[in-house]
Amino acid sequence: MVAGVFPLAEAARAVGSDLVDVVELGSPGVAPRDLGLTTDRVDALLDADLVLAVGKGFQPGVEEVAHRRSGPTRLVLEIPDPAKGVEGADTGERGTVEGAGTGLADDPHVWLDPRYMEAIVDEVAAALSSIDPDHESDYGRGARRLVDDLRMLDTLFARTLATCERHTIVVAHQAFGWLARRYGLTQLSLAGRSPEQEPDPRHLADLAERMRSEGITTVFTEPLAPEGVAGTLAREAGAKVATLDPLEVSTADEHDTRAGYGSVMEANLAALSSALGCRAP
Amino acid sequence: MPWPFDREYMQLALIAGLVVGACAPLVGTFLVQRRMSLMGDGIGHLAFAGVAGGLLVGTSPTWAALSVATLGALLVEQLRRRSGAQGDVALAVMFYGGIAAGVVLMGRSGAGSASVLSYLFGSILTVERSEVALVAALGLVIVVVVAVTHRGLFAMAVDEEWARVAGLPVAMLDTVFAVLTAVTVVTAMRVVGVLLVAALMVLPVAAAQVSAGSQRAILLVSSGIGMIAVVVGLGVARWLGLAPGGTIVLVAVAIFLAVTVIGWSRSPRHEPEHGNAGHAHLHGGHGH
Amino acid sequence: MTEPLLVCEHVSFAYRHESVLRDVSLTIGPGEMVALVGPNGSGKSTLLRIAVGLLEPQEGTARLFGETPGHGRHHGRLGYVPQRPNLGDGLAATVGDIVSSGRLTRTGWWRRGGPGDRSAVGHALEAVGLVDLRDERLSRLSGGQQQRAFIARALAGEPDLLVLDEPVAGVDVESQEGFRTALVDLVRERGGTVLLVSHELSAVAGDLDRVIVLKERIRFDGPPGGLAADEGIHLGVHDADLPFWLERII
Numbered sequence: 001m002v003a004g005v006f007p008l009a010e011a012a013r014a015v016g017s018d019l020v021d022v023v024e025l026g027s028p029g030v031a032p033r034d035l036g037l038t039t040d041r042v043d044a045l046l047d048a049d050l051v052l053a054v055g056k057g058f059q060p061g062v063e064e065v066a067h068r069r070s071g072p073t074r075l076v077l078e079i080p081d082p083a084k085g086v087e088g089a090d091t092g093e094r095g096t097v098e099g100a101g102t103g104l105a106d107d108p109h110v111w112l113d114p115r116y117m118e119a120i121v122d123e124v125a126a127a128l129s130s131i132d133p134d135h136e137s138d139y140g141r142g143a144r145r146l147v148d149d150l151r152m153l154d155t156l157f158a159r160t161l162a163t164c165e166r167h168t169i170v171v172a173h174q175a176f177g178w179l180a181r182r183y184g185l186t187q188l189s190l191a192g193r194s195p196e197q198e199p200d201p202r203h204l205a206d207l208a209e210r211m212r213s214e215g216i217t218t219v220f221t222e223p224l225a226p227e228g229v230a231g232t233l234a235r236e237a238g239a240k241v242a243t244l245d246p247l248e249v250s251t252a253d254e255h256d257t258r259a260g261y262g263s264v265m266e267a268n269l270a271a272l273s274s275a276l277g278c279r280a281p
Numbered sequence: 282m283p284w285p286f287d288r289e290y291m292q293l294a295l296i297a298g299l300v301v302g303a304c305a306p307l308v309g310t311f312l313v314q315r316r317m318s319l320m321g322d323g324i325g326h327l328a329f330a331g332v333a334g335g336l337l338v339g340t341s342p343t344w345a346a347l348s349v350a351t352l353g354a355l356l357v358e359q360l361r362r363r364s365g366a367q368g369d370v371a372l373a374v375m376f377y378g379g380i381a382a383g384v385v386l387m388g389r390s391g392a393g394s395a396s397v398l399s400y401l402f403g404s405i406l407t408v409e410r411s412e413v414a415l416v417a418a419l420g421l422v423i424v425v426v427v428a429v430t431h432r433g434l435f436a437m438a439v440d441e442e443w444a445r446v447a448g449l450p451v452a453m454l455d456t457v458f459a460v461l462t463a464v465t466v467v468t469a470m471r472v473v474g475v476l477l478v479a480a481l482m483v484l485p486v487a488a489a490q491v492s493a494g495s496q497r498a499i500l501l502v503s504s505g506i507g508m509i510a511v512v513v514g515l516g517v518a519r520w521l522g523l524a525p526g527g528t529i530v531l532v533a534v535a536i537f538l539a540v541t542v543i544g545w546s547r548s549p550r551h552e553p554e555h556g557n558a559g560h561a562h563l564h565g566g567h568g569h
Numbered sequence: 570m571t572e573p574l575l576v577c578e579h580v581s582f583a584y585r586h587e588s589v590l591r592d593v594s595l596t597i598g599p600g601e602m603v604a605l606v607g608p609n610g611s612g613k614s615t616l617l618r619i620a621v622g623l624l625e626p627q628e629g630t631a632r633l634f635g636e637t638p639g640h641g642r643h644h645g646r647l648g649y650v651p652q653r654p655n656l657g658d659g660l661a662a663t664v665g666d667i668v669s670s671g672r673l674t675r676t677g678w679w680r681r682g683g684p685g686d687r688s689a690v691g692h693a694l695e696a697v698g699l700v701d702l703r704d705e706r707l708s709r710l711s712g713g714q715q716q717r718a719f720i721a722r723a724l725a726g727e728p729d730l731l732v733l734d735e736p737v738a739g740v741d742v743e744s745q746e747g748f749r750t751a752l753v754d755l756v757r758e759r760g761g762t763v764l765l766v767s768h769e770l771s772a773v774a775g776d777l778d779r780v781i782v783l784k785e786r787i788r789f790d791g792p793p794g795g796l797a798a799d800e801g802i803h804l805g806v807h808d809a810d811l812p813f814w815l816e817r818i819i
Contacts, residue, residue, distance in 0.1 A: 314660050314661075314662075429679050430678075430679070432670065432673055432678055432679070432680075432681075433673065433678035433679065435662070435666065435670060436670040436673055436678070438660060439660065439662065439667060439670065440651060442623060442651055443649060443651050443722075445622075445623065445639070446621045446622065446623065446639075446644075446647065446649040446651075447644055447649070447671075447673055447674045447726075448644025448645075448674060449673065449678045450678070454678070490661040493661070494661070494663050494704055494705075494706055495662070495663045495665060495666055495704065496662050496663070496666040497666075499661060
């Protein structure tokens with residue numbers, strides 16, 4: 001099977017373990033949006049037993065090819081939001097998203113919410129089981145293992161982030177809306193949906209002003225994006241720059257150390273915790 | 282069909298590519314002869330602004346690109362006609378204006394960079410049947426228009442004033458040609474992308490001119506080279522897993538270089554063998 | 570004399586405030602071979618451009634075959650040889666391509682030529698002695714050969730009036746001879762008319778019916794013999810003579 005982005009591949013690997021051969025499109029260190037379609041990628045997409053992609057134009061080329069497959073394709077953004085059913089389950093307040101243009105509807109990074117990731121894992125398990133019913137119980141076991149991990153991760157995030165002095169994060173592009181909503185944070189973003197977009201100077205000045213007045217200490221960039229404007233903003237606001245990984249792609253480091261979804265998320269939590277002044281649980 | 286065209290998406294890419302490979306040099310021939318080789322590039326920039334505008338207002342990027350490119354081409358034609366020597370600067374203003382407007386509109390529309398890249402570098406592997414039909418239809422229009430206008434366009438390329446005295450409808454042919462260029466750029470945009478459109482219009486012509494003599498031969502040979510570049514480019518892209526648009530253009534570059542080097546080795550000095558010795562060759566020698 | 574081919578009446582023209590032509594009137598009839606001469610800046614090229622419809626007179630009128638130049642249906646009757654265009658390497662056309670395009674004045678720009686058109690092209694090539702170079706690239710020809718190709722382009726349209734702008738400037742002796750043959754052939758064999766603007770007349774001096782000397786106004790208009798009688802000037806003795814006698818007459 002073929003997965004469009006790193007976390008989907010992670011989910012598939014965990015659920016399918018040795019039974020599934022997972023091909024992750026794109027090479028380490030290449031942002032998935034920049035992915036140029038070559039014939040071997042098209043071949044892989046067309047021939048896979050299952051394709052997992054993000055949807056809603058996150059990787060338009062991948063989705064166009066997937067559209068032409070005869071085999072099944074799962075688009076993650078078409079999986080219903082699990083929080084809709086469990087409104088207010090364990091976080092009383094909802095986080096908010098501010099920044100150029102758009103809200104959650106335009107943010108594809110649902111996997112940064114561990115609860116949403118759970119729903120993705122279930123969907124992957126169901127899809128694999130329907131293709132390969134003989135191993136349904138194996139897939140179920142793999143899914144349960146990962147879901148347990150995700151639950152622990154969720155608890156850790158919720159406890160840690162409940163103890164913070166501040167609740168506003170400043171990020172390079174709107175990738176952390178789902179994370180923010182889950183744990184009651186406010187996301188301010190430099191650019192819009194796409195990390196390559198150049199933010200306009202007025203927005204930059206407003207943001208620096210707001211960071212100073214609210215005492216925000218950190219501007220978050222992403223592993224693949226150049227520091228660029230985030231560095232400018234940090235200097236302007238007297239803040240520092242730190243990394244928050246939206247998990248769009250496995251960076252080379254993670255491949256080497258076999259770091260997966262869980263450890264990247266833990267690193268993210270550590271970065272958030274130090275930026276927001278949280279007391280470790 | 283045999284490898285590398287064994288799969289449907291490769292066959293669709295091949296058809297669309299062949300149409301573009303055949304048509305782009307037909308129009309490019311006149312761009313080269315009128316010393317407007319960079320026009321295709323400029324119109325490409327304008328088409329990019331059209332794509333961005335289309336994404337912003339939610340209409341089809343292709344039709345938006347076609348209308349902006351056509352309007353732009355007509356405007357460029359007017360500027361060229363009116364401002365003479367200043368025309369060069371006027372063109373530069375339009376073309377940079379085009380790409381800048383494209384970037385601004387793209388930022389405004391919030392479209393992901395992926396969709397931008399697919400127009401800048403082409404996305405021939407994702408063309409659908411309906412698009413192939415559209416490309417083929419546009420290709421047919423291009424061939425027919427060139428077939429009807431090529432004599433007049435050639436006469437104008439040689440000497441526009443002579444063409445006017447000869448009673449050719451110069452302004453009308455210029456307009457038709459501007460629109461033709463825009464249509465070709467937008468048709469080729471999907472195959473090799475906005476940034477490389479001009480390459481497919483100009484490189485096969487440059488290669489054909491090294492060997493072919495007559496106007497007719499240049500049209501046919503350049504068209505053939507365009508198609509060869511597409512077939513070989515797609516094959517190589519499949520073989521080595523490369524980006525197809527760029528590979529097609531690289532093959533065209535390779536053909537041009539090969540033909541040029543062969544041309545050099547055949548006749549190291551382009552002295553005419555005819556005519557009487559001792560003539561002053563005011564235009565003697567064919568460059569190089 | 571039958572209907573005149575070209576009539577200019579009281580034509581004046583100025584670039585900005587510098588008058589180039591003032592009150593110029595002339596008539597060219599059929600079967601004449603006429604040379605229009607004058608020093609640089611005398612307005613002869615301007616007059617020629619008015620005659621073929623590339624410029625409009627600011628005062629007075631010009632009529633070509635009884636119509637306003639550039640408008641009407643006379644294009645097929647006019648053959649125009651501009652000053653040699655500056656051809657870059659961009660234009661990889663053969664002599665045949667260039668000469669064939671001359672037929673467009675007769676066939677229409679959109680139509681493919683028939684056998685009659687091809688034979689006209691063949692005759693034109695023959696008239697200027699370029700049959701052997703038909704498939705040669707224009708850019709590989711000498712200046713004189715290129716000029717002959719452009720004359721052949723005009724002849725291919727089988728014009729009644731052939732207008733040439735500085736056709737022999739910098740042209741080799743063989744090409745001058747070919748050029749003369751072509752013009753004489755047109756006038757004597759086919760009853761055509763030639764209007765030629767030139768510095769150098771030696772190549773055709775003996776064949777001219779009429780010389781018009783222009784400097785802003787018409788200074789002389791008559792047979793070359795008259796020029797000799799009035800001013801004691803003989804044409805075509807030597808290329809370099811022209812500027813001298815022009816100075817004397819003006």
